[in-house]
Amino acid sequence: MVAKSSAEPSLSILEPSRPVFRRKRFLLPFGISAGIALVGVVALLVSGAVALPFRGVTVVRAMMASKVEFFSDAEVRRILMANGIQVHLTDSGGSTEIAKERADPTSFDFVMPSGQLTARQIHDRVGGTPFYPFTTPLVIAAFSDYARALAHAGVAEPQSDGDGLYYTLDMAEFVGLTLEGKTWKGIEGGGLTSENQIIAQSPDPCRAYSGAAYLAVVAFAANDRRAPTEAEALAVATKIKPLFEVEGQFGAGIGRTFFGPDGRTFAPVSVIYEHQYLAYQIRTEERTGEVDRDRVLLYPDAHHHAEPWLIAFSEAGEQVGRLLQENPDLQRRALELGFRLGRAGSASVGTVLAERGIPVGNPGQGDTEAYVAKPAALATMIGELGDCPSGVPL
Structure with missing residues (x-):
């Protein structure tokens, strides 16, 4: 006869293997995401846009002709956004279209015909506050x-x-x-x-x-x-x-x-x-x-010399006009887009051209x-x- 063992079965608890590497696999993607987020925050701080969600963005409605190109410029839009402004553009198809009797410029925050002849006609007919950012x-x-x-x-x-x-x-x-x-x-x-x-x-x-x-x-x-x-x-x-x-x-x-x-x-x-x-x-x-x-x-x-007037019909439109006439970043960008500042400032487009070795x-x-x-x-x-x-x- 074989004697039966009276020993109780034992329960072995094994230590998990290589725990350090499991933590690394968990922390690595988190660290990458956090780093990307940090870079994004720094970029927003530099651009001035980080505060926009807290102070709000004013959407400004505008009608213009050829100067649509200025407000479509990515750098111009960035500078305006940093100042809490987003311009919604309507292309009139030509400056004189804005001046016609059937047109209602006052339904926009501002209009910007391409020259003073048309601008003066609009202003004489419907009023508004004129600004003179460049020529x-x-x-x-x-x-x-x-x-x-x-x-x-x-x-x-x-x-x-x-x-x-x-x-x-x-x-x-x-x-x-x-x-x-x-x-x-x-x-x-x-x-x-x-x-x-x-x-x-x-x-x-x-x-x-x-x-x-x-x-x-x-x-x-x-x-x-x-x-x-x-x-x-x-x-x-x-x-x-x-x-x-x-x-x-x-x-x-x-x-x-x-x-x-x-x-x-x-x-x-x-x-x-x-x-x-x-x-x-x-x-x-x-x-x-x-x-x-x-x-x-x-x-x-x-x-x-064509002088595009910005004619504002609201406080929001006037804010854009003041920025174009006074903001140094927008003035600098206007020069980089080939404009002369005219009444708005003393800086010269020749300076921007000279920096690049281009004659004026x-x-x-x-x-x-x-x-x-x-x-x-x-x-x-x-x-x-x-x-x-x-x-x-x-």
Whole structure:
């Protein structure tokens, strides 16, 4: 017989193996997440946006035309957000659309037409508080061989300190070439093969401030450097009509076409604003280390500076206007986007260009300002030259 063991069965409790590594697997992702969160908080502190959830963000409704590009800029939006402002943009499709009788600018916190002619009309009609954050000259942008051809014809002259990027254009002579029916190929020794008539393609004066302002500059040049009176307006419009009929007019703007890859084909000589050209060259230099020498600027010898007014109809709109006129970060960004500060400050766009080794042009060489016809006379010319289906805007 085998004796049975009377020993009780034992219960062994085993220590868990490698506990240290289990804790590490738990803590590692937590540590990474915490680090990312810390970096995010630091970034928010630096940008000034960390306090926004606590103080609230004011959404401001605005209508504008070409200056939509300024408020769409990521840095401008960041600076505004750091100051508790978010601008909701409505593109009017052209500054003169805002000025029409059927439009109600006061339904927005602010509007921002592209120039003072339209802005003054809006302000006279519905009031509001105007602000004047920056200016930008009206210019003619061209591919360099077209500018050299005009210089060869004695119509344009390179600016001495412009390093080949800037010219001064004799507007009366330029208008004369078109009225003579001269083609680019017809400039003897100019080196061009284009059989198109010599013109600068411009936006529709019925819709775009730049189109109406260019019409005024041409009328001034064609009228012996005098703004046409109401009595003269129809005759002057009839005289310069070929400049606007031969091209077919663009809509509210032409800058994107000129700077696009097919610019030489569709818009080799175009009416734009100086800030569009300077902003393009700043971006090009930052991206490639050099400027685009194939695109140049022609400053009309009788100049016109467009002054976009911000017209506020609410306290929120006024807050944006004050920021644009007083905030140093927004002023600096405006310069980086090619604007001149005008009444808003003393800093110069030349400073921003010099930092990048880009020469600055002189829009007022000769100091002659193109006086714009009075609203009634300008409206007569626009009505004669433009196809305004909903009425002349001025």
